[in-house]
Amino acid sequence: MAEVSLRQLSKRFGPTQVIGDLSLDIPSGEFAVFLGPSGCGKSTLLRMIAGLEPLSGGEIHLGGARIDILPPGDRGVAMVFQQYALYPHMTVRQNMAFGLRNIGTPTDEISRKIADAAEMLEITPLLERKPAQLSGGQRQRVAIGRAIVKQPRAFLFDEPLSNLDATLRSRTRIELARLHQRIRSTMIFVTHDQVEAMTMATRIVVMNRGQIEQVGTPMDVYRRPQTRFVAGFVGTPAMNFLTVAAVSDEAGFARVSLPDGSTVTTVIPTKALPSAALTLGVRAENIQPGGGIPARVDVIERLGERTLIYANLRDGSTIVYDETGDVQVSIGENVQLAIDGSNAHLFGADGRAIRG
Amino acid sequence: MAPTRICLVRTGGQSVAEATQSAAAGIGIPRLANALFVLPYMLILLVMLIIPLGLGIWLAFQDYDMLGGWNGSVGLENFQNLLDDRIFRGTVRNTMLFVLMTTPAFVILGLALALALNDRLRRSAMLRAIFFGSSVLSVTIVTLVWRLVYLPDRGMLANILGTVGLHSIDPVTSETWALPAIAVVTVWWIIGLPMTLFLAALQQIPADLYEAAALDHASRWRTLMSITLPSIRRTIVVVAVVEVILQFQLFGQALLITGGGPNNTSRPMVQFIYEAGFRDLQLGFAAAASQVLFALMLIAALAQAWVGRKREG
Numbered sequence: 001m002a003e004v005s006l007r008q009l010s011k012r013f014g015p016t017q018v019i020g021d022l023s024l025d026i027p028s029g030e031f032a033v034f035l036g037p038s039g040c041g042k043s044t045l046l047r048m049i050a051g052l053e054p055l056s057g058g059e060i061h062l063g064g065a066r067i068d069i070l071p072p073g074d075r076g077v078a079m080v081f082q083q084y085a086l087y088p089h090m091t092v093r094q095n096m097a098f099g100l101r102n103i104g105t106p107t108d109e110i111s112r113k114i115a116d117a118a119e120m121l122e123i124t125p126l127l128e129r130k131p132a133q134l135s136g137g138q139r140q141r142v143a144i145g146r147a148i149v150k151q152p153r154a155f156l157f158d159e160p161l162s163n164l165d166a167t168l169r170s171r172t173r174i175e176l177a178r179l180h181q182r183i184r185s186t187m188i189f190v191t192h193d194q195v196e197a198m199t200m201a202t203r204i205v206v207m208n209r210g211q212i213e214q215v216g217t218p219m220d221v222y223r224r225p226q227t228r229f230v231a232g233f234v235g236t237p238a239m240n241f242l243t244v245a246a247v248s249d250e251a252g253f254a255r256v257s258l259p260d261g262s263t264v265t266t267v268i269p270t271k272a273l274p275s276a277a278l279t280l281g282v283r284a285e286n287i288q289p290g291g292g293i294p295a296r297v298d299v300i301e302r303l304g305e306r307t308l309i310y311a312n313l314r315d316g317s318t319i320v321y322d323e324t325g326d327v328q329v330s331i332g333e334n335v336q337l338a339i340d341g342s343n344a345h346l347f348g349a350d351g352r353a354i355r356g
Numbered sequence: 357m358a359p360t361r362i363c364l365v366r367t368g369g370q371s372v373a374e375a376t377q378s379a380a381a382g383i384g385i386p387r388l389a390n391a392l393f394v395l396p397y398m399l400i401l402l403v404m405l406i407i408p409l410g411l412g413i414w415l416a417f418q419d420y421d422m423l424g425g426w427n428g429s430v431g432l433e434n435f436q437n438l439l440d441d442r443i444f445r446g447t448v449r450n451t452m453l454f455v456l457m458t459t460p461a462f463v464i465l466g467l468a469l470a471l472a473l474n475d476r477l478r479r480s481a482m483l484r485a486i487f488f489g490s491s492v493l494s495v496t497i498v499t500l501v502w503r504l505v506y507l508p509d510r511g512m513l514a515n516i517l518g519t520v521g522l523h524s525i526d527p528v529t530s531e532t533w534a535l536p537a538i539a540v541v542t543v544w545w546i547i548g549l550p551m552t553l554f555l556a557a558l559q560q561i562p563a564d565l566y567e568a569a570a571l572d573h574a575s576r577w578r579t580l581m582s583i584t585l586p587s588i589r590r591t592i593v594v595v596a597v598v599e600v601i602l603q604f605q606l607f608g609q610a611l612l613i614t615g616g617g618p619n620n621t622s623r624p625m626v627q628f629i630y631e632a633g634f635r636d637l638q639l640g641f642a643a644a645a646s647q648v649l650f651a652l653m654l655i656a657a658l659a660q661a662w663v664g665r666k667r668e669g
Contacts, residue, residue: 052567073573085564088585098582099572150572 002063002076002153002186003028003135004049009058011044011210018044019210022058026188026203031180033189035197036207037233042190045207046156050079061151073102078147079156082163084139086131092118093127096146106201110149111354117148120182128235129135137168146280157189194234206230224355230345231281237308237320240287243353244346254346256280260314262293265341272355274348281345281353284308287321291338295319297331311335360391375441415643422637434644436642444645446620447628450535450654454624455603457539462599463592465543468551471584473551474558482556495545495608502541503528503613534614534622541609546602548597557591558584593664597657604653 004026011019017054018042026032034042041259041336051072060068067075086095093114100110118124120198121141131139140160147155158177161169177200180187184227191197197204198218206213206221206229214226225231229241246257249270256278257263264280295311321337323329346354365570391527418429438444469487473480490498505512506528514524527537569579585592605628610616616623625645633642 050567050571052570072567072570077571079568079571081564081568083562083564085568087565087568087583087586088588090582098569098574102573102575135504145567217531 003061004032004154004188005061006045007050007059007061008244009045009048009060010056011041011048011053012056016212017056019048019245022210022212024205024215026186026244028063028186029184030211031177031187031189031200031202032205033191033197033201033203034205035191035234036101036213037192041210042187042192042207043158046079046158046190048319049075049154050077050156051075073099076153077156078150078152078154079158080140080143080147080160080232082159084131084143084160084163086139086142088131091128091130092123092134092142092145092170095131095142098150099146099150113149113151114145117145120148120179121145136164137172140164140172144176144288148183152185154186154188157187159191160189161191163194169196176200194236198234204234206233208233224353225281225345226353228279228281228351228353231345231347231353235283237284239345240303240319241347242282242313242319244280244315247273247278251283258293258313258315259317260293262313264339264344266343266344266346268325268344268346268354273346274354276349278349278354279347281347282339283343284320284322286340286343287319288340289321289323289335291336293337293339295335295337297329297333297335300329300331309335311337363593381405412643412646415640417644418640420638420640420643422633422639430640434641437641438644438648442528443620443623444625444628447623447625448648450538450621450623451604451606451625451649452652454539454606455600457536457604458542459596461539461543461598462547462550463596465547466595467554467588467592469547470554470558471580474555480644484551487551490544490550491546493545493613498541499609499612502537502544506537506613514645528614529618531618531621534618538606538609538613538622541613542603542606545609548600553591553595554588557588561587589664593661596664597660599652599654600660604656606651 004024006024006026009019009022010017022045023090034045036042048055048068051068051070055068058068059066062076071114086092087098090098096114096117097110100113105113109323114127115124118127121144122143123138123141126134126138126142131142134142137321140163143160150313161172164172174194176189180200189196189200201218203215203299204218204221205215208229214221214230216224221230221234225234225239228241242258244256245259247270248255248257250265252267252271254270254273255263255265256266258280264282266280291314295313297309297311299312301308302325305325306319307325307327307329309323309327310318310320311327312318321336329335348354417429417431419430419433421427469668473484473487506526508514508526508529513527517524525533527533530537565587566579566585569583574582605626606624607630610622610624611627611630614622616627626649629642629645629649632638634646
């Protein structure tokens, strides 16, 4: 395992810049997840680390040594592809042995490494099968096994769970987290699924339009989003954003008025606020019934253990809040809501969060 | 009444429930009217292929002269005569040699061209069109061009050999070089088809396999041997079988370049059949020679397909 250091990376496809001046340090042994919407450049970034995509600028270092000048096989990384990329005409054993044979590993050592990895991933009975004879989940394990046997200094995962069904995906998430705890190797995982990011990452790197929006622990990214983009992208349902009509001061903290006339007192110091237009951000779980903000229930989504209720405020804006699973509520019903100001966020016109 | 669960046409993964539903809707129940869908094809197959094939086989056992007409069955006499015919034995040898010369060339050169031109560069697209372009020319044009190439003293081959200090040869009149010269013409003429088939196969290989191989430290040679060739094995078998069948039917090039000479060293079986049937008018004899050719093609094609399948297994 080794530290990955990306220094002022940039990538252009013709005139289109997909990654611009990106720098990031991933400490040794970390499970870093690149999270972002489709087209944000996260897969391109991973492929640049792997050596599958040439750099337009910058340097990549692994364990202190520059690797962007090396061919993919010499970089000391192993990659698990979205479509697994198993060699179809080779058995599972041959798939796992291929990379080791290419670097002249002795046969008995190859056998031992394959046996160890197969046991760890519980694929020993599958070793003589070909990929076509395996299920999606089994192929996934083989792809991971092929990476493990190489004992790379860093693992790269390119949306490897996206082809699995929901049940298998959640099981594989747990297994990957367990695998990371066991081998303590540096892992970089690319996904657009925030649940994968939240559940597996030691640090999440949220990306948007080829730039890093925020780097932090899952709860840090969730609780303290640095930009409106991060606040909206991380968390289900997405954070509510309400236009701030006016701001006043209440004991040094910002008290914001919403267009429907209701007010919310935050814990953001007034002196930190810019004069430009503000947006209030509040998560569904920080809105409860029983306050003074009138709303009318529009849509009810029952998820079992919780219920999401979409309600319209007096000015027509929609707000979503959390309720218990068996709450008695009906569409068209008038409710009174309270926003927990201590967990509310304010975003400036530039989309950046305002903190005290 | 319970719906019937018998289905003549059933897809692999169809469940009983689906089958029951299909049967209830009347789909999959054998009906004579369904045969109408394949009737036009069956008619053409029967009239254009099966009946002529049967007639050809029948004719091979008859004494049938185009002038004298049918003189009754002669059993295996036509085949015995073929066996005794030195020229026919020579044509079998020539044809098989020709197939052995051209088929590997089509596979190896076709694959090499496809590998070299399998990219998105404009230059490669142009070269692909050029290499395929010769395939659309008629045999007359192709042989005319190559007669000029092979012209002794003044031809392109003579000029090239002269430049490097070698004596000029006339392959058309050389017993040694006549057949290889025709093989070169043939490969030049229709290398486009195997190249295109290989290109299509290469483009079916997922790019991430190559990326995985690059991360697995595979050299270019290892990637070719372990990723590319196994991935296009079926196409290699198809190209080999198709070329064997096509090249056994060598005729036009040989007739127009060497006329089968010198001393019958480039005379192919089809030319022998043509001459026996249409020049000497011995249809029964020619039909017997056709059956020998047919048998050889069948054996060669089946053997190749069998070898290909065995390797795959």
